[in-house]
Amino acid sequence: MFLFSQSVTPAVRSHLDAQVAFLNDMSKSWSRSIQNVIDANIQLSQTLLEESNIAGQQLLTTNHPTDVISAAASRAQPAADKLRAYQQHLSRVVADSQVDLARVAEQHVQETSRTARTLADEVARVASEETQNNLRTQHDTIRNFRDPFQSGSVHRGNLQSGANGADGAAHDDTFRGSAQGGLNVGQQQGKSAAKAG
Numbered sequence: 001m002f003l004f005s006q007s008v009t010p011a012v013r014s015h016l017d018a019q020v021a022f023l024n025d026m027s028k029s030w031s032r033s034i035q036n037v038i039d040a041n042i043q044l045s046q047t048l049l050e051e052s053n054i055a056g057q058q059l060l061t062t063n064h065p066t067d068v069i070s071a072a073a074s075r076a077q078p079a080a081d082k083l084r085a086y087q088q089h090l091s092r093v094v095a096d097s098q099v100d101l102a103r104v105a106e107q108h109v110q111e112t113s114r115t116a117r118t119l120a121d122e123v124a125r126v127a128s129e130e131t132q133n134n135l136r137t138q139h140d141t142i143r144n145f146r147d148p149f150q151s152g153s154v155h156r157g158n159l160q161s162g163a164n165g166a167d168g169a170a171h172d173d174t175f176r177g178s179a180q181g182g183l184n185v186g187q188q189q190g191k192s193a194a195k196a197g
Helices: 010-061 065-150 185-196
Strands: none
Touching: 010 065
């Protein structure tokens, strides 16, 4: 059983629209950031592949073992420069991503907060109305439950028949004791004695 109605109120719809817009913009920003990191990684891998290809060609074309060491050493410095450039580019990408995410959050935080306040007010109002309705219903139920016992006549004991006496007519409106049939106690004793005799 749900506490609130199942219909979508305008406050819920506007809050959900604001949340969806915020999440869409955040996912676009994350996608751009990831795409930039992937592009940087591809560029680094292409550069390192070219460098290793050039170094391999130089190693294959050398005739002396000392030329191999000098060719490998000459290629180490450009590779280190490429890695440093990659690291700087990656730092820029991360910084730009943080700025972009902060901008998106700043754009949407006011609208999302406003719709959240509206939704909270709507939920509080509906909850208050439901509480009042439930209290009224409980109050009416209790009052209806007590009404039959608040009539002018006093009924005490275990009433299983409406008659008080042998003729079945009530002598007054007040019952005292246990009346389990239409006979008086004296008549019941007389019948008991007649059966015994």
